[in-house]
Amino acid sequence: MIYGLKPIALLSFLVFLSVCSYGQEIRLHGKVVDANDKTALEFANVALLNPSDSSLVTGGMTDINGGFDFNASEGQYIFRVGFIGFLEFFESVNLGDKKNFNFGTISLAPDAQNLDEVVVEGVTSMFESDIDKRTYNVENSIVAEGATASQLLSTLPSIQVDEEGGITMRGSGNILIYINGRPSNLSGDDAESILSQFPANSIKSVELITNPSSRYDATGVGGIINIVLKKNENLGFNGQVNASIGTREKYQAGINLNYGTEKANFYASYNWQNRWQRENGFGNRSTSLPDFSPTLEQVQDGYEKEKTNLIRAGVDYSVTENSTLGVYFQGNFDDEVEYAQIDQDNLSLTGSLDSSFVRINNELSKSSNYEGGINYTWNVDTLGQKLYTSFSYAYDDRSQVEFYDQEFFTSEGASDPSKMLTQINDRPRTSTLFVAQLDYEKPIGKNGSIETGLKSTLGNWLWSQQFSQGDESNQFVPTPVDTLTDSYDFTQNVYAAYFTFKNKAGKFGYQLGLRGELTDQLGETVRKNESIPDNYFNLFPSTFFSYTLAPENELTLNYTRRISRPRIWDLAPIYRVRDQYNLSIGNPYLKPEFTDSYEFGYMKGWERYLLNATVYHRFSTDVETRITTLTDDNVAIQSRENADTRASTGFELINQIQISNNFDATLTGNFFYSKINASNVEGRDLSNENFSWTLSLLGNILVPKWFSVQVQGNYRGPIILPQGQIEPQATLTVGMRKDLFNNKATISLNVSDIFNTRKFKITTEDPRFTQYREFQRESRIGTLSFTYRFGGFKEKGAERSRREGGDDMGDDF
Numbered sequence: 164m165i166y167g168l169k170p171i172a173l174l175s176f177l178v179f180l181s182v183c184s185y186g187q188e189i190r191l192h193g194k195v196v197d198a199n200d201k202t203a204l205e206f207a208n209v210a211l212l213n214p215s216d217s218s219l220v221t222g223g224m225t226d227i228n229g230g231f232d233f234n235a236s237e238g239q240y241i242f243r244v245g246f247i248g249f250l251e252f253f254e255s256v257n258l259g260d261k262k263n264f265n266f267g268t269i270s271l272a273p274d275a276q277n278l279d280e281v282v283v284e285g286v287t288s289m290f291e292s293d294i295d296k297r298t299y300n301v302e303n304s305i306v307a308e309g310a311t312a313s314q315l316l317s318t319l320p321s322i323q324v325d326e327e328g329g330i331t332m333r334g335s336g337n338i339l340i341y342i343n344g345r346p347s348n349l350s351g352d353d354a355e356s357i358l359s360q361f362p363a364n365s366i367k368s369v370e371l372i373t374n375p376s377s378r379y380d381a382t383g384v385g386g387i388i389n390i391v392l393k394k395n396e397n398l399g400f401n402g403q404v405n406a407s408i409g410t411r412e413k414y415q416a417g418i419n420l421n422y423g424t425e426k427a428n429f430y431a432s433y434n435w436q437n438r439w440q441r442e443n444g445f446g447n448r449s450t451s452l453p454d455f456s457p458t459l460e461q462v463q464d465g466y467e468k469e470k471t472n473l474i475r476a477g478v479d480y481s482v483t484e485n486s487t488l489g490v491y492f493q494g495n496f497d498d499e500v501e502y503a504q505i506d507q508d509n510l511s512l513t514g515s516l517d518s519s520f521v522r523i524n525n526e527l528s529k530s531s532n533y534e535g536g537i538n539y540t541w542n543v544d545t546l547g548q549k550l551y552t553s554f555s556y557a558y559d560d561r562s563q564v565e566f567y568d569q570e571f572f573t574s575e576g577a578s579d580p581s582k583m584l585t586q587i588n589d590r591p592r593t594s595t596l597f598v599a600q601l602d603y604e605k606p607i608g609k610n611g612s613i614e615t616g617l618k619s620t621l622g623n624w625l626w627s628q629q630f631s632q633g634d635e636s637n638q639f640v641p642t643p644v645d646t647l648t649d650s651y652d653f654t655q656n657v658y659a660a661y662f663t664f665k666n667k668a669g670k671f672g673y674q675l676g677l678r679g680e681l682t683d684q685l686g687e688t689v690r691k692n693e694s695i696p697d698n699y700f701n702l703f704p705s706t707f708f709s710y711t712l713a714p715e716n717e718l719t720l721n722y723t724r725r726i727s728r729p730r731i732w733d734l735a736p737i738y739r740v741r742d743q744y745n746l747s748i749g750n751p752y753l754k755p756e757f758t759d760s761y762e763f764g765y766m767k768g769w770e771r772y773l774l775n776a777t778v779y780h781r782f783s784t785d786v787e788t789r790i791t792t793l794t795d796d797n798v799a800i801q802s803r804e805n806a807d808t809r810a811s812t813g814f815e816l817i818n819q820i821q822i823s824n825n826f827d828a829t830l831t832g833n834f835f836y837s838k839i840n841a842s843n844v845e846g847r848d849l850s851n852e853n854f855s856w857t858l859s860l861l862g863n864i865l866v867p868k869w870f871s872v873q874v875q876g877n878y879r880g881p882i883i884l885p886q887g888q889i890e891p892q893a894t895l896t897v898g899m900r901k902d903l904f905n906n907k908a909t910i911s912l913n914v915s916d917i918f919n920t921r922k923f924k925i926t927t928e929d930p931r932f933t934q935y936r937e938f939q940r941e942s943r944i945g946t947l948s949f950t951y952r953f954g955g956f957k958e959k960g961a962e963r964s965r966r967e968g969g970d971d972m973g974d975d976f
Contacts, residue, residue: 192232192609193266194547195225195244197273203229204246204271212241214255226667232609244269267545297371301363302393305873305898308911309407309415309946311436312361312390317921318861318875318896319369322388331882332373332386339383342390358390361495362415364405364948365434365473367393374723374762374779377661377676378602378614381703381726392475393419393432401954409946412439421954431476439468442503444938448744448799450931455797456509456517459744465503465524467940472496485542493534501526505742515574522569522742530561547612551602556595563590569743585633587641588740594624594731611666618659624731626651630740648690651735651751655684655728663705674707682728686751688736695751701726715768723760729753729787733803747801754805758783771821776814783809788885790844793931806841806849806885825865833857841885847930849885856880870901873913890924894942909950916942 195207209231210222220240223233237258245251249271258264299319301307307315317324324330330338340358370389372379379387402420409415417434444463451457477491507520536555543550564587571582602616627650631641663676679702686695707721735749764777786806793799813835821827838852859877866872875896882889898913921942927934 191235191264191266192230193269194545195229195231195246195269195271197249198270199273201270204249205229207231207244207246207271209233210243210245211235211256212243214239214241226610230610242266244271246271249273265546297373299369299371301366301369304363305871305900305911306875306896306913306915307363308898308900308913308948309409309413310363310915311359311438312363312366313358314915315363315366316358316369316388317894318877319371319859322371330388332371332388338385339380339387340390341387343392344389359469359471361390361392361473362417362434362436362471364407364415364417364950365392365432365475367391373777374721374760375705375725376674376707376723377663377678377703377705378616380618380620380657380659381678381680381701381724382657382728383725399423399954401952403950403952405948405950407946407948409438409944411441411941411944412437413944413946414438425481427478427480429478432474434471434473436469436471438470439466441466441941442501442939444936446934446936448932448934450793450797450933452793452795452797452931457512458510458514459797460508460510461742461744462506463503463938465501467502468500470498485544487540489538489540491536493532495530495532495534497528497530497532499526499528501528507742507744517574519572520569520743521572522567525566526563528561528563530559532557532559534558547604547606549604551604553598553600555598557597559592559594559596561592563592564588565590567740567742581635583634583639584743585639585641586740587631589629589631590627592624592626594622597621607664607666610668610672611664613662613664615662616660618657618661620657620659622655624651624653626653626731626735626737628737628739630738645690647738647740649737650689651731651737651749652687653684653731653734654686655682657682657728670711672709672711674705676705678703678705680726682755684728686734688751693751699755701757715766717766719762719764719766721762725758725760727756727758727787729755729803733787744797745799745801750803753787753803754785756783756785756787756805773817773819775817775819777816778814779812781809781811786839786841788839788841788844790841790849791886791927791929791934792845793929799932799934804841804844806839807843809837809839811835811837825867826863828860828862831857831859837883839883839885844885851883851885851888853881853883853888855882870899872897872899884925884927886929887925887927890926892921892924894918894921904951907952909948911948911950912946913948914943914945916944919943 193209195204195209196202197204203225205225205228207225207229208222209225211220213220221233221235223231225231235258240256240258242254242256243251250273252269252271256264301315301319304315304318306318310318313324316322316330322330322332330340332338342361368391370387370391372387372389375383375387400420400422402418404416404418406416407414414437415435417432419432420430422429442463442465444461446459446461446463448459449457450459472495474494475491477489479487479489482488501524503524505520505522505524507522509517509519511517534555534557536553538551538553541550542548567584567586567588569584569586571579573579598618598620600616600618602614604612604614606612628648630644630647632644633639633641657680659678659680661676661678663674665674666672679700681698681700683698684696686697687693688695703724703726705721705723708719710718712718729750731749733749733753734751736751737748739747741747758781760779760781762777762779764775766776767774784807786809787803788806789801790804791799791801813833815833816831818830819827820830834854834856836852836854839850841849841851857877857879860875862874864872864874876894878891878893880891894916895918896913896915897917898911900909900911902909919942922937922939924935924937927936
């Protein structure tokens with residue numbers, strides 16, 4: 164590990180070197196922000212007026228960071244800052260004979276009076292685009308009411324969620340999932356089972372970061388999805404309650420409370436889910452293995468019943484005018500019952516029945532996840548210099564027991580008791596996750612800024628399994644099976660440091676960044692008494708360039724390098740028994756996958772139309788992929804291997820159209836070519852390539868004074884695998900919403916997957932077998948939801964706009 168300390172020391176030196184001051188040469192400059200949440204206000208109007216008649220002398224507009232910079236002659240002026248929907252700020256100034264003036268930060272307060280007097284009905288856009296991410300304000304999502312976080316993600320453009328829990332963005336997997344900007348250690352067999360523990364009504368927004376810069380974790384070659392949970396920050400006591408009921412026993416309820424003062428904001432929420440969901444599947448496998456029927460046909464029918472309780476509470480306290488201390492706690496509790504009946508028929512060449520099995524699966528699981536954290540933000544000055552630090556700790560505990568009863572039937576349908584099986588699989592799991600980080604931001608010169616920081620992510624996962632089987636030899640009393648019983652203890656610690664510099668010269672902007680990450684991990688097995696260490700240090704550069712052709716008309720070019728570290732369920736060398744014909748196992752020797760990502764984009768905005776086009780290319784090495792091997796005993800074993808390379812080249816086009824004040828639509832198309840080279844795996848040439856595409860439409864229609872309608876549809880083309888492909892899929896969801904009681908309440912109705920087409924289908928081809936499999940969780944669901952909001956909703960600092968810091972030049976009005 165010593166070899167990695169020098170690069171870390173170098174990056175740490177850059178971190179502390181960055182606090183040095185730099186000279187500034189400006190004329191009139193400052194920054195305009197929202198007084199409530201301190202976000203920058205782009206396109207705010209900044210002007211100097213003639214005191215005698217209030218005529219305009221000179222001025223300008225704020226940039227994307229809320230900054231302004233312009234020249235003016237000596238004299239007496241009225242300084243005015245304005246923005247639609249906010250109270251204007253005025254100040255009498257005397258420029259005198261000074262050459263440089265700093266107005267500091269101008270905080271504009273929302274004009275609540277005007278908003279009350281003038282009510283403009285129109286659709287509310289869900290989509291916002293920024294230089295490094297896209298944000299979907301899912302509070303406005305009608306089609307996701309009453310759904311889970313996983314189901315919510317599947318409604319968003321660029322994202323696909325398959326029925327096995329796999330999440331892809333722009334056709335690429337290995338997505339990093341954040342909850343409130345932090346990784347999560349919630350337990351589950353896949354991302355879908357983890358995300359299902361969060362109801363969609365607890366989510367405020369979803370951020371898609373397709374090509375993250377060096378300030379983000381380098382993990383996640385396909386990008387980052389950050390799920391932001393709701394947290395109100397209004398003054399006084401206020402909140403909301405919500406409840407929903409769905410077809411076939413799906414219930415959800417929640418409450419969000421907030422109490423805000425000028426010094427502190429207290430918030431708490433509770434969300435409850437009780438969902439019953441059907442599951443069914445079908446599979447067909449053909450083989451030429453001797454002594455076995457050439458065709459195996461499987462039909463699965465079952466259900467999952469899940470109860471979740473999500474509790475969140477916290478406080479943000481203003482220690483001083485410029486610093487805030489935050490403390491939070493979160494508890495997530497999950498209780499699941501799963502049942503499945505699997506009918507397996509062995510068929511002859513003519514299609515007649517040779518023999519069959521009937522397998523009954525019952526699964527009981529419970530999990531508890533606790534997370535707490537503290538953060539501190541210090542706004543060093545009014546120019547944007549800021550220090551942020553946070554610490555969080557999470558503990559997860561999961562118990563899971565699976566019970567299997569299997570019967571054998573002859574071709575005549577007679578039961579053979581000698582081939583009966585009774586199995587019990589006990590799979591307890593625990594994990595801990597500690598995250599500590601320190602971030603520093605400082606403006607440099609007129610348009611520049613630096614960001615730098617340190618971060619440690621320390622995780623441990625302990626997965627165990629005791630598999631027992633009862634048959635005729637032990638009087639059907641389940642006895643532990645050594646080859647299927649094991650424990651895997653995995654520790655992974657990642658230490659990171661980063662530095663970015665951002666600047667703008669005229670129409671040209673750029674951001675350069677470098678991140679270093681030292682990974683120290685160890686996997687240990689009990690049965691074979693193996694210790695598998697892996698330590699490595701990597702640098703991850705990032706570059707972002709932009710050129711403004713005109714207002715709302717911009718070209719962008721960027722490059723990043725990223726990593727995908729294998730996850731615990733990919734590594735654990737423990738056999739998971741689906742049935743006697745299908746097993747899966749992790750690979751503790753998996754190597755990390757590295758990706759170089761390139762993007763070239765063009766953005767053009769008109770009054771009612773926004774065009775965002777991106778050409779991208781990704782090249783990955785040591786690609787983690789699933790491989791299925793058929794043994795001589797006709798058992799299919801799915802494992803993970805590192806394929807040599809994968810290349811993806813594509814074109815994404817986002818069209819956001821404001822057809823009228825009452826109708827908008829976002830149409831997203833992604834067209835890409837993928838090629839995977841897996842000729843290195845098991846001495847077989849498993850390379851594959853194809854052209855595919857995804858299409859997504861999100862439309863919002865408002866019927867004034869009545870209700871609003873939302874329509875969401877998407878299509879995903881085939882996704883290639885070394886041994887076949889995941890087949891295409893299409894869905895359509897429709898919802899409607901109406902506000903009640905002077906907009907204090909909302910009632911909504913939606914139907915997801917109207918045509919019941921959301922099925923996961925996969926085709927696998929191998930010299931030893933051909934397999935087709937499909938699986939579907941219940942997706943055509945009708946949901947009725949109700950939300951009621953209460954309290955004053957008085958905004959912080961709404962009394963007046965104000966100026967903080969900067970030079971003393973006069974009196975504000």
